[in-house]
Amino acid sequence: MSLVEQYRAHTEERAKLGIPPLPLTAEQTRSLNALLQQNPVQEKEYLLELFLEHISPGVDDAALEKAAFLDGIVKGEISCSVIDSVEAVRILGTMLGGYNVKPLIDALSNSNPAICEAASEMLKKTLLVYDAFDDVVSQSKTNKYAREVLESWAAGEWFSSRPVISEKITLTVYKVPGETNTDDLSPASEAFTRSDIPLHALCMLGSKMTDPIGTIAQLKTKGHPLAYVGDVVGTGSSRKSGINSVQWHMGTDIPAVPNKRTGGVVIGGIIAPIFFNTAEDSGALPVQADVSAMETGDVIDLYPFDGKIEKNGEVIARFELTPNTLADEVRAGGRIPLIIGRNLTRKARKTLGLGEESLFQRPEQPADTGKGYTLAQKMIGKACGLAGVRPGMYVEAETLTVGSQDTTGAMTRDEVKEFAALSFSADLVMQSFCHTSAYPKPSDITLHRNLPFFIMSRGGVSLKPGDGVIHTWLNRMVLPDTLGTGADSHTRFPIGISFPGGSGLVAFAGVTGTMPLNVPESVLVRFTGKLQNGITLRDLVNAIPWVAMKKGLLTVEKKGKKNVFAGRILEIEGLPDLKVEQAFELSDASAERSAAACTVRLDKAPVIEYLSSNIELLEQMIKEGYGDADTLRRRIGKMQDWLKNPTLLEPDADAEYAEVIEIDMSAITEPILACPNDPDDVMTLSEVLRDEKRPKVIDEVFVGSCMTNIGHFRALGEVFRGKGVASAKLWIVPPTKMDMKKLIEEGYYAIFGAAGARIEIPGCSLCMGNQARVADNAVVFSTSTRNFDNRMGTGAQVYLGSAELAAVCALLGHLPNKDEYMEIFSRHLSGSKAENIYRYLNFDKLEKAELELLVD
Numbered sequence: 001m002s003l004v005e006q007y008r009a010h011t012e013e014r015a016k017l018g019i020p021p022l023p024l025t026a027e028q029t030r031s032l033n034a035l036l037q038q039n040p041v042q043e044k045e046y047l048l049e050l051f052l053e054h055i056s057p058g059v060d061d062a063a064l065e066k067a068a069f070l071d072g073i074v075k076g077e078i079s080c081s082v083i084d085s086v087e088a089v090r091i092l093g094t095m096l097g098g099y100n101v102k103p104l105i106d107a108l109s110n111s112n113p114a115i116c117e118a119a120s121e122m123l124k125k126t127l128l129v130y131d132a133f134d135d136v137v138s139q140s141k142t143n144k145y146a147r148e149v150l151e152s153w154a155a156g157e158w159f160s161s162r163p164v165i166s167e168k169i170t171l172t173v174y175k176v177p178g179e180t181n182t183d184d185l186s187p188a189s190e191a192f193t194r195s196d197i198p199l200h201a202l203c204m205l206g207s208k209m210t211d212p213i214g215t216i217a218q219l220k221t222k223g224h225p226l227a228y229v230g231d232v233v234g235t236g237s238s239r240k241s242g243i244n245s246v247q248w249h250m251g252t253d254i255p256a257v258p259n260k261r262t263g264g265v266v267i268g269g270i271i272a273p274i275f276f277n278t279a280e281d282s283g284a285l286p287v288q289a290d291v292s293a294m295e296t297g298d299v300i301d302l303y304p305f306d307g308k309i310e311k312n313g314e315v316i317a318r319f320e321l322t323p324n325t326l327a328d329e330v331r332a333g334g335r336i337p338l339i340i341g342r343n344l345t346r347k348a349r350k351t352l353g354l355g356e357e358s359l360f361q362r363p364e365q366p367a368d369t370g371k372g373y374t375l376a377q378k379m380i381g382k383a384c385g386l387a388g389v390r391p392g393m394y395v396e397a398e399t400l401t402v403g404s405q406d407t408t409g410a411m412t413r414d415e416v417k418e419f420a421a422l423s424f425s426a427d428l429v430m431q432s433f434c435h436t437s438a439y440p441k442p443s444d445i446t447l448h449r450n451l452p453f454f455i456m457s458r459g460g461v462s463l464k465p466g467d468g469v470i471h472t473w474l475n476r477m478v479l480p481d482t483l484g485t486g487a488d489s490h491t492r493f494p495i496g497i498s499f500p501g502g503s504g505l506v507a508f509a510g511v512t513g514t515m516p517l518n519v520p521e522s523v524l525v526r527f528t529g530k531l532q533n534g535i536t537l538r539d540l541v542n543a544i545p546w547v548a549m550k551k552g553l554l555t556v557e558k559k560g561k562k563n564v565f566a567g568r569i570l571e572i573e574g575l576p577d578l579k580v581e582q583a584f585e586l587s588d589a590s591a592e593r594s595a596a597a598c599t600v601r602l603d604k605a606p607v608i609e610y611l612s613s614n615i616e617l618l619e620q621m622i623k624e625g626y627g628d629a630d631t632l633r634r635r636i637g638k639m640q641d642w643l644k645n646p647t648l649l650e651p652d653a654d655a656e657y658a659e660v661i662e663i664d665m666s667a668i669t670e671p672i673l674a675c676p677n678d679p680d681d682v683m684t685l686s687e688v689l690r691d692e693k694r695p696k697v698i699d700e701v702f703v704g705s706c707m708t709n710i711g712h713f714r715a716l717g718e719v720f721r722g723k724g725v726a727s728a729k730l731w732i733v734p735p736t737k738m739d740m741k742k743l744i745e746e747g748y749y750a751i752f753g754a755a756g757a758r759i760e761i762p763g764c765s766l767c768m769g770n771q772a773r774v775a776d777n778a779v780v781f782s783t784s785t786r787n788f789d790n791r792m793g794t795g796a797q798v799y800l801g802s803a804e805l806a807a808v809c810a811l812l813g814h815l816p817n818k819d820e821y822m823e824i825f826s827r828h829l830s831g832s833k834a835e836n837i838y839r840y841l842n843f844d845k846l847e848k849a850e851l852e853l854l855v856d
């Protein structure tokens with residue numbers, strides 16, 4: 001079948017779903033290039049439309065073919081009757097950056113002035129030039145067209161030529177009542193379609209609203225753009241696919257960029273901070289305002305600068321356009337394009353000896369209080385070359401460690417391509433395959449084959465399918481007191497600090513080694529007292545919302561929800577001797593609090609122990625052929641440097657917090673659980689048993705996820721030793737292959753087998769719920785991170801709690817009472833037994849042969 005027949009058939013197939021065809025592949029682009037060289041060109045209009053609008057820009061393989069073809073036309077090496085050399089330059093200029101940049105810069109010195117002129121005009125609007133900036137500077141000394149480019153960048157014409165955000169925006173409301181989490185917008189079960197934005201957008205809100213796509217189509221007939229309106233919007237994960245789907249339905253096309261849209265308006269009573277940032281990055285306008293007077297179908301007028309929303313001429317809500325740079329961000333096409341362009345303008349002005357520009361709104365910076373800094377404020381300060389930062393400050397922080405997982409990896413890859421980047425500047429970028437390795441679809445297999453090369457060829461580190469959960473690995477690569485990010489909302493380092501972001505921000509951080517941050521306030525959680533027998537770290541995790549609720553700082557109800565942690569940094573102290581593996585349980589769960597980030601104050605000893613172990617792991621990874629070896633070696637070197645003089649930042653005694661919550665561990669005398677289906681809905685075991693509406697019989701138990709470590713599985717094994725088959729269906733999934741092999745070696749898999757457990761390969765498994773799932777409507781006890789509706793199984797009711805309580809539930813088939821639990825815990829898991837159970841993987845203490853076996 002010819003390209004044209006093939007692509008038309010594909011277009012018709014996709015049209016049946018109401019979506020456009022996929023962009024052309026590199027091979028299809030080569031075929032298209034050949035057709036465009038025929039004389040005469042058959043079906044000229046159709047082929048030109050394919051060439052102009054259906055090839056992804058940046059450093060996509062197809063973009064390489066397109067740019068080379070156009071370069072050939074400009075240089076007179078390729079003859080094309082439907083694209084002349086000046087038009088070829090113009091088309092090159094629509095490709096955003098990457099493979100088009102060199103041909104455009106070459107064209108500045110073409111013998112044909114019309115070509116030079118066109119190249120100059122196109123480069124003036126091109127921001128993704130990276131090191132090619134120096135080529136323009138060098139040419140500008142002798143070439144007037146290059147000089148014009150430099151002057152235009154310095155004047156910020158790329159920005160001033162774009163329309164200012166309208167003073168009044170008329171919109172039709174599409175309201176999603178209550179809370180929308182990112183799983184509603186981009187279901188985990190459809191994760192494999194995320195990089196195909198139009199296809200993935202078809203499942204937006206599918207399990208939450210009745211016929212959302214039909215309703216949206218019908219609302220569009222009113223002739224106005226739609227606004228996404230909700231009480232609480234974007235809770236949960238950092239997935240950019242959520243905003244991608246909103247923008248696909250409510251945004252505007254981007255010329256010459258297929259299957260992606262920008263713009264759009266999101267209005268939320270509360271907009272979750274990561275979602276807010278992702279919206280900003282993507283060119284949407286997020287507004288936090290009272291939405292109680294807005295209903296689906298209402299036509300409203302939004303006045304961004306006056307900060308009001310009107311319906312039928314009456315003001316129904318007021319808001320503040322914040323941050324103060326938001327209007328500039330929307331004008332530039334997003335926060336990220338604004339940062340890149342602003343930096344380009346500054347660089348050009350510096351080169352030309354010009355002073356500071358006055359074109360862009362300066363980020364508002366708070367007054368210095370003169371007080372001390374919190375631990376997080378010192379860590380962020382360190383990443384900015386400052387002693388500390390203040391809440392409300394805007395900074396661009398050095399981002400040393402960046403994580404990417406598989407269900408967002410394809411989007412991050414596409415964003416890296418759109419940034420036109422061929423290498424990473426962040427010190428370490430790591431890719432995992434934990435969400436899709438157990439039961440991969442053909443598209444996952446393709447990703448498993450291709451993504452490692454993409455990551456490693458840019459200097460990143462790639463894990464392999466089956467290696468295990470991203471965070472358990474990435475944490476082992478982190479440096480103390482440094483800053484990072486990741487496109488998984490649980491990227492929350494136990495040492496240092498991490499601000500998870502959408503895939504666009506993560507790609508930006510990976511490519512540039514920096515990330516934009518509006519420094520949030522901090523909430524201090526201070527543990528005091530003594531940990532009681534039978535109480536686990538997971539109970540302390542759940543004690544944080546439990547105590548916050550008692551203090552009136554958190555509510556479960558979504559309407560008018562209170563959450564003292566939302567958008568703030570959760571800083572935890574009072575447990576300095578925790579192993580770093582344990583500290584991650586605390587930091588990981590800060591995602592469920594909707595916190596922007598988390599710090600855990602630890603003593604040096606556990607950090608020294610952890611890094612000494614991790615160096616051995618990384619060295620073994622290099623021996624096993626993991627790449628990029630240079631990046632791993634560089635990270636080992638930095639760990640060794642830290643170990644030579646191990647010091648950790650400490651908060652100042654007079655540091656200021658938005659709230660201080662003290663939790664007396666002596667007062668926690670029984671397990672605390674999160675009830676179905678809300679991680680904030682926490683109760684003690686006795687409270688749950690007294691509550692008639694809570695189910696007590698447990699159908700399925702899941703022990704796994706990044707919230708677990710090897711000690712949890714030994715504890716499960718000890719509870720089951722000699723007990724035979726579990727009374728509830730038991731799922732066991734260790735976080736990494738090293739944990740799995742060690743547990744096998746220690747005989748625990750034999751116990752799990754006797755218990756009739758379903759054991760999966762290391763990875764996310766039921767925690768993500770995108771592959772295997774629990775039975776419909778099952779009552780589940782899980783050690784995983786979150787229990788949003790339908791995440792783990794359709795209609796499932798999921799309790800979240802410790803592995804120890806999970807073990808007892810699996811044994812009995814129901815929630816135990818406090819005495820039953822304490823009796824089993826004391827008999828199997830406490831006293832001298834605990835020392836043997838709660839040992840962590842110290843790779844530096846292993847025999848060489850065992851280390852090789854575990855990391856193999």
Ligand code: SF4
Nearest residue numbers: 705706764767768785
């Ligand atoms: S185990 Fe769960 S929370 Fe952790 S990375 Fe996987 S899906 Fe995310």
